[in-house]
Amino acid sequence: MEYPTGAKWGNHISRRANRYIVHSDSHNPMIDSLEDFKSQLEGFKPDLLVIGGLQMMDSFPFKQGQRESRLKALQETILSMDQKIGCHFEMASFVEQDLMRDLLEYVIPYSDSLGMNEQELPNLLSLIKGGNITVLSDPYPRVASILDQMRELYKLLRSQEPKMGQRPLTRLHVHTLAFQAMMVTKGSMWKNTMSATAKASLTANRHVCGSARIDTRKAKLIMDESFSVSREVGSQRIPFKESRPVSCWEEETYEICLAPVLVCTEVFQTAGGGDNISAAGLVLQI
Template identity: 35%
Template sequence: MALWRGSACAGFLALAVGCVFLLEPELPGTALRSLWSSLRLGPAPVPVGPLSPESRLAAAWDALIAQPARRWRRVAVGVNACVDVVISGVKLLQALGLSPGSGKDHAILHSRSDLEEAFLYFMGKGAAAERFFSDKETFHDIAQAASEFPGAQHYVGGNAALIGQRFAANTDLKVLLCGPIGPKLHELLDDNVFVPPESLQEEDEFHLILEYLAGEEWGPFKAPHANRFIFSHDLSNGAMNMLEVFVSSLEEFQPDLVVLSGLHMMEGQSKELQRKRLLEVVTAISDIPTGIPVHLELASMTNRELMSSIVHQQVFPTVASLGLNEQELLFLSQSASGPHASLSSWDGVPDVGMVSDILFWILKEHGRSENRASDLTRIHFHTLVYHILATVDGHWANQLAAVAAGARVAGTQACATETIDTNRVSLRAPQEFTTSHLESGSRIVLNPDKPVVEWHREGITFHFTPVLVCKDPVRTVGLGDAISAEGLFYSEARPD
């Protein structure tokens, strides 16, 4: 009788779990396998019906993402930090009494009218941008209105602070952050982030983040993608005031990875100060002990001379790794006469072959080789629908996991979820692409079950993966910084 009851119970439970598979085929497979295993009922049944491409891709990432053999213990990050005031761009500009006119880019914003035109220009493209606002008083008035606006949110801001926050989520990592840290920012920072006393200041630097949703309209403009427009009157970060504090803190902190950002903030400075500061940056990086990799995170820029100086004045050869998005990549190529520099802007999704050509050119022209003394061996490129990690062979390990982890965090952070919610994301990467337009590249067909594609070109390895794009993003700010931090966390630098 007991045997009959046990068999009936097992049969009933098997039927119940089978019904779950039938009714909820997109429930995480790991959860269902765990349930089935706990019942000791043998191998789990195959789900009824095909899983969505998003579900297959997310499951494949989880299987691929493995910890590196040698993990970072102490990470030092500097030198730009601020408080981000996040608000609806259209609502703020309407509250300021502005009306939609003709979109127009401005390298530097001098007035409210410039702000309205630049915001519309990038909103119409669905592209991210960051600009310096030259008029201190006008910016202060706008910042106060934004900060007090209903629904305005205050967050940790600045590439260095955001990257530090992401690293600090890993409690076994010690994180040092140097930058202009005011009282509000200090309050917002993770308890796991150590700030040297010399970095603390009496007032915060505020950056205004004007967000817009996919499909949002203002006048004749309609945003094709959710994104944001950033502007500030930030003199502390613009002069990189905390560079010396950062460098002097490294000796005591003893990091095994250094992350540097904030060079783009110098656009509001004079050419003379830019040249002087870049030389000091190079000297500072050169003083970091050999064997400690330095990652440089780039950000939106409009000054071609400054970008050219960053590329050519020995900044690139002194860093081991770069992080950048599609706008920064194309602007870099335009500023330094690289491949596809005649392209004025990307037409929709950046072409994978063109992106690959520019990444290859950067590493071939400025990366490490037998004939060139350079530390640059790694570039992490991220755009909305896909990422590429390009590395010089022999210097980095675990990059397949790194690019997958970077893409996975883009989907979770944008949707504000712990794991990928396959009902809230969509696969928008190109289904087919060519790996180069300057030579006979390979033709790749995307397979969600094998989401990381690898190819090689003259001693350089490329890892590509699509991104699962959040359909209803909660917040777009800081995605690039989270992506770069996550990719670095899973990366392993091989000793020279």
């Protein structure tokens, strides 16, 4: 069930667009295909393993220890791969705190790359810092706020010495309604960051509008004409340029690229948007 900003239900008016998903899937929460997948993995020799859909485990009625056992099996699959093969984990909306903690133990430390939206970023950051999952986040966050959260998450995840088989985070992609932001470690396996950010931005419009052709009459920019790179006083402000809409710059050990999104105004679909956007960015970077 999806509803837009301003939707009415009796005396109630929605302040933000949202969706509610109900499923009766007993296979994906158990990752039933994992063993067959693992048996084919070595012979296939992929460039990248993408992990997603683990939100299906959220609030599922597992038996005692069952979910942890399946996540350990997923961890073992990652450990069985050559470390030259990249591993990307695509976040999703999680409400069960214990599941998030399991992901922090069994999946996230073994992933080179993470993808998430503007709600999932503060959720993960809050949990890592010892807090709780945030109940509500800003639906239209400022660029500077997102970039500061990305820097903090990047540094926190890289601050601990990796244990056997764990991977240092080298790529972080945050997709919001208004813009795409990518952070990539200098000298890492990930290439073409500017092009990848642009492709992710265009895919956001194509997926939501349900058309390979981008119609500017059915799109709008909601990003400001310029943005600050941080909330810190005196931070650099970068103007939006129509002739070169993707802005990239280097900081410390990483590069950041940011692109505005042509937000679709005639929505065809939103479900699956994050997965399609992340895949579009990844395909140009391997």
